[in-house]
Amino acid sequence: MLLWPLLLLLLLLLPTLALLMQQRSQDARLSWLAGLQHRVAWGALVWAATWQRWRLEQSTLHVHESQQQALRWCLQGAQRPHCSFTDISTFRNHLPLTKASQTQEEESGEQPLPPTSNQDLGEASLQADGEELAGAIAAGNPGAPLPERAAELREALEQGPRGLALRLWPKLQVVVTLDAGGQAEAVAALGALWCQGLAFFSPAYAASGGVLGLNLQPEQPYGLYLLPPGAPFIELLPVKEGTQEEAASTLLLTEAQQGKEYELVLTDHASLTRCRLGDVVRVVGVYNQCPVVRFIYRLGQTLSVRGEDIGEDLFSEALGRAVGQWPGAKLLDHGCVESSILDSSAGSAPHYEVFVALRGLRNLSEENRDKLDHCLQEASPRYKSLRFWGSVGPARVHLVGQGAFRALRAALTACPSSPFPPAMPRVLRHRHLAQCLQERVVS
Structure with a gap:
C-alpha cells in the first residue's frame, strides 16, 4: 500500500x-x-x-x-x-479529533529571522545564480565540460526571466507541479514569468x-x-x-x-x-x-477585527479584483495581518494591513489602495456594515520590495518540523513575521 x-x-x-x-529526433540511433x-x-x-x-x-x-x-x-x-x-x-x-499542536507559522514564530540578501527570486538573483551555474557547466562541475550549453544559458539569461524555460528547453510542453492548496498565486506568477507559454499539470x-x-x-x-x-x-x-x-x-x-x-x-x-x-x-x-x-x-487563515470573519478565499478573490483595476499590475504574492498585531491602530479603528508584491507597478496611488477596501465591501456585507458605522477602518495596502516574501518563506521553513510541502500563510499571527514584510515596504 x-x-x-x-x-x-x-x-x-x-x-x-x-x-x-x-519528439525525439528521428535520426537518433540507440545502441541495441x-x-x-x-x-x-x-x-x-x-x-x-x-x-x-x-x-x-x-x-x-x-x-x-x-x-x-x-x-x-x-x-x-x-x-x-x-x-x-x-x-x-x-x-x-x-x-x-485533534488539531496539529503547532502550525508551521507558530513553530517559527519564536525563531529569529534568518539572514537574507536584498535580492529577490526575480531577475537580479537569476543573473547572479545563473552566471554561477553557467560557469559550472562550462567547467564540467559536475560531469563533462559543456561550453556550448553554458553559452546558451548565458544568452537566455540576458533576455530576462520572462519565458526563460522555453528558451532553455524549446521542446518543453508542460510544467509538473504538486498542489498543496493556497498556491494559486505562485502558479500564476510562475506561468506569467519563467514558464510563460507553458501548460501546468498537478x-x-x-x-x-x-x-x-x-x-x-x-x-x-x-x-x-x-x-x-x-x-x-x-x-x-x-x-x-x-x-x-x-x-x-x-x-x-x-x-x-x-x-x-x-x-x-x-x-x-x-x-x-x-x-x-x-x-x-x-x-x-x-x-x-x-x-x-x-x-x-x-481554516485559521481568517481576518477578523470585529467578528466579520473574512476568509482566505473571499479575501484573495477581492484582492484579485482590486489588482485587476491597477493598470499594468500583476500580483506575485500577498500577506495580511490584523492591525492589533503591529500596533498600527492607535488613534484609528482596527483594520487590515495588507502587503503585496507586484510586477509592472512600482508605486501605489491612494486611489489604487482604496480599491481593495471597496472590493472587500462588495464581497462581504458584514464588512461593509462595519465600515459604514466606522467600527472597522479602511484596509491599508503596502507594496513591498524585492526579497520580502523570500525572507518570510525562509523564516517559515527554518523550523525543524516544517511540513512538506510548505504552507504559505496569508494571515500572519506573529508580530516579527509581519515586521519581516513591514520593514521591506517601498510604497
Missing part, C-alpha cells in the same frame, strides 16, 4: 512521457543494448501503471471495504500495539500527511482531485456555512454530498491520531463511489 500512490503518479505522467518520446533496456523499462512501467489503474478502479468501486482495509493498515503501523479497534465505527467513537494534491488526492483527468480544469479510499485514512468533517465550527461527527468518503464543503481529517500509519488538517475542500463530482474535490481555503 505504500507504493501504489507513487506508481499511480507514474501512470498519470505517462502522457507526458509519451509526448517526450515522440540501450534500445532493449529502454523497451524493457517502458514495458514494465506500462504494466505497473495498468495494474495500479485496475486496483484504483476496484478500490473506488468498493469504497467501504477499501477504507476498512486502509484503517487496518494504519492501525497495524501505529505505535499503539495495545489498541483493539476492529472497525471504523469503533475507531471514530474512541478517538477524538498530478496530486498533497498535505503534510502525504498524497491525499489524485488528478485522473488532466484535461479538466486545474485543481480537481479524486480522494482515494486507500491509505492514509481520510475522513470528511462538514463545515457549517459561514462559520468555522464543525459538525458532531465525521463522514466517510461515500457519505460526501456534492456541493458541500468539508475539512479533511487524516490518520496515517505513523500515529493513531485523527488529525484535522485545516484544508477545506468542496465536492464537485464523483468518480465511481469516491468524491472529486476542489481545494477552497484553509
Whole structure:
C-alpha cells in the first residue's frame, strides 16, 4: 500500500512521457543494448501503471471495504500495539479529533529571522545564480565540460526571466507541479514569468500527511482531485456555512454530498491520531463511489477585527479584483495581518494591513489602495456594515520590495518540523513575521 500512490503518479505522467518520446529526433540511433533496456523499462512501467489503474478502479468501486482495509493498515503501523479497534465505527467513537499542536507559522514564530540578501527570486538573483551555474557547466562541475550549453544559458539569461524555460528547453510542453492548496498565486506568477507559454499539470494534491488526492483527468480544469479510499485514512468533517465550527461527527468518503464543503481529517500509519488538517475542500463530482474535490481555503487563515470573519478565499478573490483595476499590475504574492498585531491602530479603528508584491507597478496611488477596501465591501456585507458605522477602518495596502516574501518563506521553513510541502500563510499571527514584510515596504 505504500507504493501504489507513487506508481499511480507514474501512470498519470505517462502522457507526458509519451509526448517526450515522440519528439525525439528521428535520426537518433540507440545502441541495441540501450534500445532493449529502454523497451524493457517502458514495458514494465506500462504494466505497473495498468495494474495500479485496475486496483484504483476496484478500490473506488468498493469504497467501504477499501477504507476498512486502509484503517487496518494504519492501525497495524501505529505505535499503539495495545489498541483493539476492529472497525471504523469503533475507531471514530474512541478517538477524538485533534488539531496539529503547532502550525508551521507558530513553530517559527519564536525563531529569529534568518539572514537574507536584498535580492529577490526575480531577475537580479537569476543573473547572479545563473552566471554561477553557467560557469559550472562550462567547467564540467559536475560531469563533462559543456561550453556550448553554458553559452546558451548565458544568452537566455540576458533576455530576462520572462519565458526563460522555453528558451532553455524549446521542446518543453508542460510544467509538473504538486498542489498543496493556497498556491494559486505562485502558479500564476510562475506561468506569467519563467514558464510563460507553458501548460501546468498537478498530478496530486498533497498535505503534510502525504498524497491525499489524485488528478485522473488532466484535461479538466486545474485543481480537481479524486480522494482515494486507500491509505492514509481520510475522513470528511462538514463545515457549517459561514462559520468555522464543525459538525458532531465525521463522514466517510461515500457519505460526501456534492456541493458541500468539508475539512479533511487524516490518520496515517505513523500515529493513531485523527488529525484535522485545516484544508477545506468542496465536492464537485464523483468518480465511481469516491468524491472529486476542489481545494477552497484553509481554516485559521481568517481576518477578523470585529467578528466579520473574512476568509482566505473571499479575501484573495477581492484582492484579485482590486489588482485587476491597477493598470499594468500583476500580483506575485500577498500577506495580511490584523492591525492589533503591529500596533498600527492607535488613534484609528482596527483594520487590515495588507502587503503585496507586484510586477509592472512600482508605486501605489491612494486611489489604487482604496480599491481593495471597496472590493472587500462588495464581497462581504458584514464588512461593509462595519465600515459604514466606522467600527472597522479602511484596509491599508503596502507594496513591498524585492526579497520580502523570500525572507518570510525562509523564516517559515527554518523550523525543524516544517511540513512538506510548505504552507504559505496569508494571515500572519506573529508580530516579527509581519515586521519581516513591514520593514521591506517601498510604497
